[in-house]
Amino acid sequence: MQFSNDVYRQTDDILSKRRLNAEKKRLSYLKELYSYHPHLKEIDENISKIGKSALKKLEKNLGASDVITDARKKTDLLIKERKTYIKEKNIKEKKDFYTCKKCKDTGVAEDKYCICRDDIALKIAFGLSGLADTNLPSLSDFKVDLYDATCTKQGKSYRQYAEAIFKIAKKFEKGNLLIAGKSGLGKTFTAECIANKFIENSKTVFYMSSSRLFLMLEEHKFGQDTSLETKERINLMHEADLLIIDDLGTEFRTSSGLVDTFLFELLEYRLKNKKSIILTTNLSSADIKSTYTDRIYSRIIGNFKWLEFFGDDLRLR
Numbered sequence: 596m597q598f599s600n601d602v603y604r605q606t607d608d609i610l611s612k613r614r615l616n617a618e619k620k621r622l623s624y625l626k627e628l629y630s631y632h633p634h635l636k637e638i639d640e641n642i643s644k645i646g647k648s649a650l651k652k653l654e655k656n657l658g659a660s661d662v663i664t665d666a667r668k669k670t671d672l673l674i675k676e677r678k679t680y681i682k683e684k685n686i687k688e689k690k691d692f693y694t695c696k697k698c699k700d701t702g703v704a705e706d707k708y709c710i711c712r713d714d715i716a717l718k719i720a721f722g723l724s725g726l727a728d729t730n731l732p733s734l735s736d737f738k739v740d741l742y743d744a745t746c747t748k749q750g751k752s753y754r755q756y757a758e759a760i761f762k763i764a765k766k767f768e769k770g771n772l773l774i775a776g777k778s779g780l781g782k783t784f785t786a787e788c789i790a791n792k793f794i795e796n797s798k799t800v801f802y803m804s805s806s807r808l809f810l811m812l813e814e815h816k817f818g819q820d821t822s823l824e825t826k827e828r829i830n831l832m833h834e835a836d837l838l839i840i841d842d843l844g845t846e847f848r849t850s851s852g853l854v855d856t857f858l859f860e861l862l863e864y865r866l867k868n869k870k871s872i873i874l875t876t877n878l879s880s881a882d883i884k885s886t887y888t889d890r891i892y893s894r895i896i897g898n899f900k901w902l903e904f905f906g907d908d909l910r911l912r
Contacts, residue, residue, distance in 0.1 A: 598716045599830045601823060606702070606715045613700040617692040624689055632684065638677045645669050717797060723828050724835070725802040731791040732784055737761050743906050753905040757781070760902045764789050771872045773899040775879070779908030782875040786839050789873060798836040801828070805846040808832070812857045833864055836871060843876040844886060855888045862894045874899065 598606075629636035649666035653659055681688060693699045698709035742757040760774070764785050772789075774782045790800045803811070814820040815829060832838060838861075848854050865872055874895070876883070884892045 598713075598720060599827060599834075601827055601830075602716050602719050603712075605719050606712055609715050610700050610702045610712065613694045617694070617700055620692045624692070628686075628688075632680075632686065634680060635677065635686075638673055638680070642670055642673050642677075645673070714797075717799065720799050720831055720835070721794065723824065723831050724800050725828075726787075726790060726794070726800060729787070729802075731787050731794070733791055734761070734765055734788045737764070737781075737785070737788060741909050741912070742904075746906065748905050756903065756905055760785060760904065763900070763902060767792075769869075769871050771866070771874075771899040772902060773874045773876065773895060774902045774904070775876050776904030777906075777908070778877060779910045780904035780906055781909065782904060783841055785902075786841065786873050786875050790837065790839060793837045799831065799834075800837045800839065801831045801835040802839040802841065803828075803832075804841045805843045808840060809846045809854050809857055813853055816853075832861065834870070837873065838865060838870065839873045839875070841875050843874045844878040844882065848886075852888075855891060859888065859891050859894070862891065862898075866894060866898055872899070 625636075625639075645666050649662050652662045680686075695709060695711040698704035698711060700711075702709055702712040739754055739757045739761055742752075742754040744752050744754040746753050748756070763772070767789055774785055776782055786802075790802055793800050811820065811825060811828065815825055846854055862872070878886065880896070880901070883895060887895075
């Protein structure tokens, strides 16, 4: 995904600190190496002098071809001498001081952004995701045998409904899901399992409870929270590969209709940009229709696959 400028700014700051740290380590290592092998220091300094001298001559346009040829010959001799010395003294020279060997912590390799840059940005985004402090479950933890195999609804047992949801969750890569059912039946658990799968595949996820999400948007709108972190969260809410709104219907609603405005704009943006959404809720289809505007109900019914758990609270077993 394309991260915001602020996330990339933080990313480049991290890369800059890595380069500085690597250079400190390199200089510290060379200082110790030269203390034991002053001849190596002499060779390295001579190589550096040749380069600087050649650069000055080139700046004065003093026969570029001859300058380069002469510098290369002298440098090659010194490099050969250096290799011979290292071999004779059995020196195991350390050269890897960078976190990323491919780009040497510049963030650029082979004339394009290095994968390490996006990896750093992904970790920064994960810190904003609402999941950073959560020990996410895996689909391997999904136990369908916890659901009643004898009670039925419309000819299917509660366990069969759970098995169908498990299969969909296992295959889910893109799209929109609404996971419904009473409390304690595994709605949030299922959403978190899918989130975990996305994160393992280096995709971005934004997760937040409905009550907290709409409160954050309201506080930001009215200037009560204008922090950079909140701005980044709102950006990620729109741009993440997967958005999870947990417990839709539990948010505090007022006559201003702000919740409906926020929700519609968010759904509309993500649906138009084909970005995945998961909603979890205790509400029935009729409840959603009576709670939210017709536009929101239409978007949910027309664009979401409806999954529903049945049974009694599994946490009470």
